[in-house]
Amino acid sequence: xxYIASVSQAGSPSSDPTFDVAxxxxxxxxxxxLRDLTLAGLKCLLLERGADLLSGASKANSAILxxxxxxxxxxxxxxxxxxxxxxxxxxxxxxxxPLLKTDAVMVAWTPEETARFPELIAxxxxxxxxxxxxxxxxxxxxxHPYLSDxxxxxxxxxxxxxxxxxxxxxxxxxxxxVNGAHVERLAxxxxxxxxxxxxxxxxxxxxFRAKVIINCAGNFGDLIEAFARKAPFQIxxxxxxxxxxxxxxxxxxxxxxxxxPNERTKGIVLCPTIFxxxxxxxxxxDQDDRQHAGVDTATLQKLLAEAARIVPALEEEPxxxxxxxxxxxxxRRDYIIEALPAESWITVxxxxxxxxTAALGISGYVTGLVEExxxxxxxxxxPVWLKVPNLAEHLPRDHQRPGRGNLICFCELVTxxxxxxxxxxxxxxGDLGGLKRRTRAALGRCQGFNCLGAVCNMANDRLLSxxxxxx
Numbered sequence: 146x147x148y149i150a151s152v153s154q155a156g157s158p159s160s161d162p163t164f165d166v167a168x169x170x171x172x173x174x175x176x177x178x179l180r181d182l183t184l185a186g187l188k189c190l191l192l193e194r195g196a197d198l199l200s201g202a203s204k205a206n207s208a209i210l211x212x213x214x215x216x217x218x219x220x221x222x223x224x225x226x227x228x229x230x231x232x233x234x235x236x237x238x239x240x241x242x243p244l245l246k247t248d249a250v251m252v253a254w255t256p257e258e259t260a261r262f263p264e265l266i267a268x269x270x271x272x273x274x275x276x277x278x279x280x281x282x283x284x285x286x287x288x289h290p291y292l293s294d295x296x297x298x299x300x301x302x303x304x305x306x307x308x309x310x311x312x313x314x315x316x317x318x319x320x321x322x323v324n325g326a327h328v329e330r331l332a333x334x335x336x337x338x339x340x341x342x343x344x345x346x347x348x349x350x351x352x353f354r355a356k357v358i359i360n361c362a363g364n365f366g367d368l369i370e371a372f373a374r375k376a377p378f379q380i381x382x383x384x385x386x387x388x389x390x391x392x393x394x395x396x397x398x399x400x401x402x403x404x405x406p407n408e409r410t411k412g413i414v415l416c417p418t419i420f421x422x423x424x425x426x427x428x429x430x431d432q433d434d435r436q437h438a439g440v441d442t443a444t445l446q447k448l449l450a451e452a453a454r455i456v457p458a459l460e461e462e463p464x465x466x467x468x469x470x471x472x473x474x475x476x477r478r479d480y481i482i483e484a485l486p487a488e489s490w491i492t493v494x495x496x497x498x499x500x501x502t503a504a505l506g507i508s509g510y511v512t513g514l515v516e517e518x519x520x521x522x523x524x525x526x527x528p529v530w531l532k533v534p535n536l537a538e539h540l541p542r543d544h545q546r547p548g549r550g551n552l553i554c555f556c557e558l559v560t561x562x563x564x565x566x567x568x569x570x571x572x573x574x575g576d577l578g579g580l581k582r583r584t585r586a587a588l589g590r591c592q593g594f595n596c597l598g599a600v601c602n603m604a605n606d607r608l609l610s611x612x613x614x615x616x
Contacts, residue, residue, distance in 0.1 A: 181505075247400045250289065252292070305403075307418065491511055
């Protein structure tokens, strides 16, 4: 159950606070960039303002591994999304990352939506995504017997699959750490000053020096950018709310069900999750608050109504959880990734709902910019690889292992051994949210009512952020 043997933890301050590269922001993109640059032979630092990784936008998404079939052709986004997908498929088994091959259907509910299909098929062809084709309604019924009979038309979209939204970035960061990177949490960058060949970064508890800064700060990206220049973009967080149905609903959702997208959003999706549930969402509402993504009853009721409209049997299914996330939208439609050689700075901004798929594509692109403008790279000849514990329901889990420890979370079948692994190793959980994302504990039907006390007793004083009070 150990991530890797004989590796020191990454939680203590670095003995030498001078680095080749400092990555600001510990979301999925920042973790991927940290991994690639570390494997490229650079001394790298990651600064995350939260107590754990994925404290911002990356912790809440639909976890679809996209093909890019409907993404704007010739955009940077579609290029990096598709290279990110290819790279994920190349490395996921070596990192222990699950893949649930579901494919997708895009369903039209009106003649007006159907009229967009030729455009979408042509876009898929331009983007090099094969196999997107009209799906006769009788075939749709065979694939989706529980789908509403009010569907007008459908497209088959092969290759759209489901992955684990939390284990992927954790694996990227862990591989970076075991190969020499340093991760500092509770490390909001409060000041950044450039003197001669170095940036000096001030955080609440320490100062660090780095030759090059990479801004992957997500919803705070424009504020961080102001240290280097007047930001040419403005982050306007876009909130998406989600509803998670209980595992009993999984039989109703054999594939992803996509809506016909519009100019502003890809729309509300119905899909299975890697954890055995069914998800509906997200909504898309702009807000000013960069940190807090609350849910509201009216919106959740609309999501439930939309889910029941598409799959009527979902009306009878219990809801396990609701949540919301913030996507770092800008006034531009495309990703914003550019090098500022004179400032020793790289900007990575405006990465929205496709960031999970695109992360390794973005990190590869950023590595190219680093090599072009700043360093001659010398990739590690024998990098260390490791596998993260599996959380996917369709693959063997720890509770099925002979001799496994006691169950601590009965809803999600999480063992004490899994909690212990998440609290130790080279990059232990920093707060309760991080512990949940590493194990699935307290994320099931009872939402921690029965197990949270035991989980907190195990965590005790081992987290960076205080635990909730338990009786």
